[in-house]
Amino acid sequence: MKKIETFAGVFKARGVERRDFLKFCSLISVSLGLAPALVPRIVHAMEHKPRIPVLWLHGLECTCCTESFIRSSHPIAADMILNMISLDYDDTLNAAAGHQFEEIRKQIMEEYKGKYILAVEGNAPLKDNGVYCMVGGQSFTSMLKETAENAMAVISWGSCASFGCVQNAKPNPTGAVPIHKIIKNKPIVNVPGCPPIAEVMTGVITHLLTFGKLPELDRLNRPKAFYGTRIHDKCYRRPFFDAGMFVENFDDEGTRKGWCLYKMGCKGPTTYNSCSTIMWNEGTSFPIKSGHPCIGCSEPGFWDNGPFYTRLAEVPFVASDSGADKVGMYAVGAAAAGMAVHAVGTAIKKAKNDSDSNPTQEG
Amino acid sequence: MANVNLVKERYIWRLPVRIYHWINAILVSILFLTGLYFASPLFSAPQGGEATWYHGMAWLRYIHLSSAYLFFANFIFRMYWALFGGDKYARFGGFKPWKFKWWGKPFKEQMASYLFLTSKEPHYMGHNPVAAIMYFIFVLCGSIIMIITGFALYSENNPGGFLAVLFGWVIPLVGSSYNLHSIHHLTAWLFPVFFITHIYAVVRHDIVDRTSVTSSMITGYKVELEE
Ligand code: HEM
Numbered sequence: 001m002k003k004i005e006t007f008a009g010v011f012k013a014r015g016v017e018r019r020d021f022l023k024f025c026s027l028i029s030v031s032l033g034l035a036p037a038l039v040p041r042i043v044h045a046m047e048h049k050p051r052i053p054v055l056w057l058h059g060l061e062c063t064c065c066t067e068s069f070i071r072s073s074h075p076i077a078a079d080m081i082l083n084m085i086s087l088d089y090d091d092t093l094n095a096a097a098g099h100q101f102e103e104i105r106k107q108i109m110e111e112y113k114g115k116y117i118l119a120v121e122g123n124a125p126l127k128d129n130g131v132y133c134m135v136g137g138q139s140f141t142s143m144l145k146e147t148a149e150n151a152m153a154v155i156s157w158g159s160c161a162s163f164g165c166v167q168n169a170k171p172n173p174t175g176a177v178p179i180h181k182i183i184k185n186k187p188i189v190n191v192p193g194c195p196p197i198a199e200v201m202t203g204v205i206t207h208l209l210t211f212g213k214l215p216e217l218d219r220l221n222r223p224k225a226f227y228g229t230r231i232h233d234k235c236y237r238r239p240f241f242d243a244g245m246f247v248e249n250f251d252d253e254g255t256r257k258g259w260c261l262y263k264m265g266c267k268g269p270t271t272y273n274s275c276s277t278i279m280w281n282e283g284t285s286f287p288i289k290s291g292h293p294c295i296g297c298s299e300p301g302f303w304d305n306g307p308f309y310t311r312l313a314e315v316p317f318v319a320s321d322s323g324a325d326k327v328g329m330y331a332v333g334a335a336a337a338g339m340a341v342h343a344v345g346t347a348i349k350k351a352k353n354d355s356d357s358n359p360t361q362e363g
Numbered sequence: 364m365a366n367v368n369l370v371k372e373r374y375i376w377r378l379p380v381r382i383y384h385w386i387n388a389i390l391v392s393i394l395f396l397t398g399l400y401f402a403s404p405l406f407s408a409p410q411g412g413e414a415t416w417y418h419g420m421a422w423l424r425y426i427h428l429s430s431a432y433l434f435f436a437n438f439i440f441r442m443y444w445a446l447f448g449g450d451k452y453a454r455f456g457g458f459k460p461w462k463f464k465w466w467g468k469p470f471k472e473q474m475a476s477y478l479f480l481t482s483k484e485p486h487y488m489g490h491n492p493v494a495a496i497m498y499f500i501f502v503l504c505g506s507i508i509m510i511i512t513g514f515a516l517y518s519e520n521n522p523g524g525f526l527a528v529l530f531g532w533v534i535p536l537v538g539s540s541y542n543l544h545s546i547h548h549l550t551a552w553l554f555p556v557f558f559i560t561h562i563y564a565v566v567r568h569d570i571v572d573r574t575s576v577t578s579s580m581i582t583g584y585k586v587e588l589e590e
């Protein structure tokens with residue numbers, strides 16, 4: 001198979017018009033929060049920079065990240081992945097199979113030493129020597145370490161790779177851990193979400209290609225451009241929140257009028273993602289827009305944060321079914337009961353003391 | 364203990380302590396009630412009308428956050444007074460709970476008295492050691508946790524802003540924004556628990572010791588008694 005060396009080359013080979021190509025570049029620059037002046041730089045990079053091979057590994061996962069990625073709103077983005085990335089190595093999308101396929105991975109690792117990107121979907125189970133996820137007879141954990149060795153950077157796709165997601169929800173039977181717990185010596189970008197938004201995924205790749213480095217990351221190693229603010233702070237229902245106009249039931253007046261879903265357990269106030277701006281499915285909608293509370297899918301430990309339809313239902317580090325208010329109310333109850341008992345004790349003691357002392361004196 | 368004579372009135376709680384105390388008590392109550400309310404708002408705005416007409420939640424947050432700044436300032440003020448005020452009854456002085464010695468005789472005697480293990484009622488002009496440890500755990504540590512987690516929560520509104528630079532590290536420390544809310548919310552309950560025991564202890568001491576301790580936090584004076 002002849003290799004195509006730049007993204008633009010791939011687009012051209014696929015018959016994509018230049019106009020569409022430029023549109024794609026400006027879309028990406030907007031979603032990355034870059035100044036319009038930088039669009040030419042993206043165009044230039046796309047046209048001239050050698051493409052960066054991506055090895056896309058799949059650990060314990062459900063493939064929702066891949067599903068999301070190939071549905072990127074811009075047709076070119078879909079092309080980009082299918083032609084540029086999957087070509088090299090992706091268990092889900094590759095034509096090659098078996099040993100031949102593993103050979104490709106090894107070949108890329110050698111040929112592009114220090115230049116390829118390792119993208120990981122899913123995470124690695126550590127329990128029992130990693131037998132809970134085997135790829136081609138090798139444990140995924142060891143494959144991951146091996147492939148990361150020569151990588152330029154690591155992309156952790158989705159909540160699984162970034163934070164653990166459902167695999168490491170309590171009680172985490174397979175001992176699954178996110179990628180950054182295994183790979184410590186490479187720059188890692190977390191792109192959480194279950195799945196992440198397609199445009200966010202293409203945005204991260206484009207940034208890497210254009211600037212040759214990871215985008216600016218926040219304290220949890222997420223790209224600031226996409227995970228900088230909470231859903232709640234950009235939610236179009238926020239005026240209803242501020243006004244105190246809430247949906248109380250999924251069949252009430254407020255639902256029809258599109259009021260705030262806070263009381264339906266919306267996790268928007270504790271969730272960092274781009275859903276309320278970039279949205280899903282070619283910018284069509286996102287959960288809150290279609291009347292469903294955010295479940296906080298891009299947050300660490302979101303499966304352990306209680307039922308989806310109750311806000312702060314559980315204090316994750318205390319116990320299951322332990323609402324803060326419940327714990328608090330028990331504590332207050334216990335304190336009140338304790339004080340009441342103590343008051344009785346005090347009364348008895350005082351009566352005893354008083355009768356012991358001189359009864360003629362007041363007081 | 365029933366036969367007591369009033370010896371003299373002694374000025375114990377100087378103005379800075381009293382001011383701190385009452386500002387703190389009022390603000391903690393406001394913070395607790397507003398916080399609890401906007402965590403799970405009971406009422407909805409009236410049906411009908413435009414969202415822009417109502418500001419219920421926004422106002423409560425505004426009250427919570429402005430009270431929070433005052434609460435913080437008041438706390439700093441009290442810390443200043445404890446460290447540099449030179450006030451015998453308000454400084455940290457011998458309060459060293461991390462030292463084994465501190466938990467010695469005075470603490471044990473006071474605790475024994477509270478647990479009815481002895482009929483003695485130790486007297487203190489300032490805080491007794493059990494009271495001091497309560498203030499330390501519930502009010503000092505509680506306030507610090509509320510301030511740190513509170514400002515971290517507030518910093519989420521403006522990522523990259525001043526507060527986010529100062530307090531943003533708290534989120535990765537506790538794991539997630541959700542955990543941060545949970546900690547702030549759970550710690551808030553320290554205050555009503557403290558409130559109940561505190562009021563009980565004050566009233567009880569007044570009845571048992573008759574040192575007019577209840578009003579002392581208003582007037583500043585306690586009476587010294589002699590059996
Ligand atoms: C949320 C409400 C309250 C909080 C957080 C609170 C907190 C405190 C704190 C921190 C102290 C130590 C004072 C210092 O050294 O600065 C104190 C002492 C005191 N408080 Fe309160 N207080 C509250 C409500 C009240 C109320 C309603 C009363 C009135 C009955 C009261 C009466 C007193 C008295 C008499 C003392 C001195 C007791 C002693 O000798 O230790 N407090 N309180």
Ligand code: HEM
Pocket residue numbers: 269312390391394395397398399401402424427428431432434435509510511512513514516517518544547548551552554
């Ligand atoms: C005694 C002190 C305080 C108490 C009892 C208190 C109580 C509460 C409670 C119960 C909540 C609801 C938490 C939730 O379920 O999400 C809350 C939220 C909050 N508190 Fe406090 N708080 C205190 C001090 C502070 C301080 C010092 C700040 C600093 C700015 C602060 C800032 C906040 C913020 C930003 C929120 C989140 C508001 C929102 O979700 O819209 N609090 N507080």
Ligand code: SF4
Pocket residue numbers: 231232233235236237238239241259260261262266267268269288294
């Ligand atoms: S629907 Fe959710 S994210 Fe939107 S304003 Fe309400 S609580 Fe916030």
Ligand code: SF4
Pocket residue numbers: 193194231271272273275286287288293294295296297298
């Ligand atoms: S709205 Fe919330 S739960 Fe839904 S996809 Fe976005 S972050 Fe995930």
